[in-house]
Amino acid sequence: METVLVLTILVVIFALAFDFINGFHDTANAIATSVSTRALKPRPAILMAAIMNFVGALTFTGVAKTISKDIVDPFLLENGSLVILAALISAILWNLITWYFGIPSSSSHALIGSIAGAAISAAGFGVLNYSGFIKILQALLISPFIALIGGFLMMTLFKILLKNRNLFKANRRIRYLQIGTAALQSFTHGTNDAQKAMGIITMALIAGNLQTTDDIQLWVRIAAATAMGLGTSIGGYKIIKTVGGKIMKIRPVNGAAADLSSAIIIFSATLLHLPVSTTHVISSAIMGVGTAQRVKGVKWGVAQKIVITWIITLPISAIVAALVYRILILFL
Template identity: 50%
Template structure:
C-alpha cells in the first residue's frame, strides 16, 4: 500500500494519470518477492490481472469509437448548440453511472488488500470483507474523488481531446459499460486507463488528429512503468518497516 500510495502521489504531482490498480498489483508483487520469494506469488492470477488491465483500455478505445460514431449518426443533423445543451443534462446521468461503475471495481481492490492483511495478521479467521472495511474504502474513494486536484482533471478533460457535452457523455457511457462488464466478470481493470481509452476512441471518431497523441504516449509510458516502479517501492517499504519493527 505504501508503494502504491507514493506512486499515485508522484503521478498526481506531475499531472500524469496513472493506474491505482497497476500500482496496487505492483506493490503486492514487490512486497511478496522480498518477504517470501517467488513461491508466494500466484503467477496465473497475476497474468490474468495484467491481461485484463492491458486489454481494457484497448477495448475502451474501440468501443468508444463505436459509441461516438453511433451518436453522430443519430444526432448529427441537429445544430451543435442545441445538441450540447441537451447533452449537458444527460451527462449528469452518464457521470453518475460512471461513478457507480468506478466504485464497483476500484474500491474492491483496496478492500481485498486490507482484508488480506487482516487475515495474514490473524485479525480475522476467514477471507470475508468486514463491514467497516467496506465503509472506510467507500468513504476514502468518495473523499478522494471529491477533493482530487485539478492536475489530473485538466489532463483527462482537456489535454487528450477537447471534450464537448456530447463527447463527454459518450466517454462516460462507454467507460461505465466497460468497467461494469469487467466487474460482472470479476476482472480488475484500471478506471484511469478505461476512461483515457474511451476519450481517445471518442476523439478518433471525430477526427484522428483531434487526439493529442503526444500526451497519449506520455500516459502509455507511465502505464508501462507503474508495475515495476511500485514493485520496487513496495519492496523498499517492506524492508524499511521490517528494519523499524
C-alpha cells in the same frame, strides 16, 4: 502477537489513506469530461461523484475478494502484514507523485505491482499465485484496448443518431445527458476501485490471524467507501485538466460517448470480479472518441506520455515496494 496487531492496524490506516488518495486522484477522471464541457461546475460535480462513489463501493465485493487472494495467498504469506504495509506505502508514494505532476496514472497498477514486489522481496517469486496474477494482468492490459474500441464505436453511434440534428442544439441537450453519464461513471468507479482497499484490509486481517475466510466484513466496506467518498470530495483538479482537455478538445457529445462507453466496460469488469484501471479505461475511451471524431484532433503527444506512465507504473511500484519491505524489516 502485539507486533502483528500494530502492523494490522497500520495496514488498515494506510489502506484507507490509499483509498482516500484514490478518491481525489482517480475519481477526477470520472467527472473530467462533464466539468470540461461545463455540463457541471466543479463543486457539484465533485459532490455528486463522492456520493455515487460511496454508493458504488458498498454495492459489490467480488473485486475485493480477487485482490485479497489472487495475487498472493494471504494464508501462506509469512510476514504478511509487513508485506502489505510495504505495498501500500509504495502505491501511495506513486499516487502522490503522479497526482502532483497531473499525470493520470493507474492506482490499480501501482497497488497490484506493489503487492507483487513486496511479496517477492519477502518470499521469492514462488509466492505469487500465477494463475490469479496473470488473470488480473490480462484484465489490466486488455481493458484499455477494449475502451479505445468502445469509445470509437460509441462516438460513431452518436454521430449516426445526430446526423441530421443541429449540432449546437444537440450539444446543449447532451450536457444534461452528461450529468447522468458522469454519475454512472462515478458509481462504476466506486464498484471497482474502492474494493481494492477492501481486499487489502482483508488480506491483512487474514495474515494477522484476525479472520479465517476471504469474506469482506461490513465495517471494512463502510470504511473503504467512506474514505473514497471523502477523498473524492477534495477533488483532483490537476487530473481533470489533463483528462478533460489535454487529450483532445471535448464537446458534450464527446464527453457523453466517452463516459458511457467507459462506464459499461468498468461495470462489466466489476461483474466479472476483475480489477481494472479506471484511469486507463476512461483515458482510452476519450482517445477512441477522438479518433472517431477526427484522428488529428487527438493530442497524441499527451496520450503517449500517459501510455508511458501506464507501462512503467507496475514495474517501478514493484521495485519500490520491494525496497520499502527491505527497509521495514530492518526495524521489525
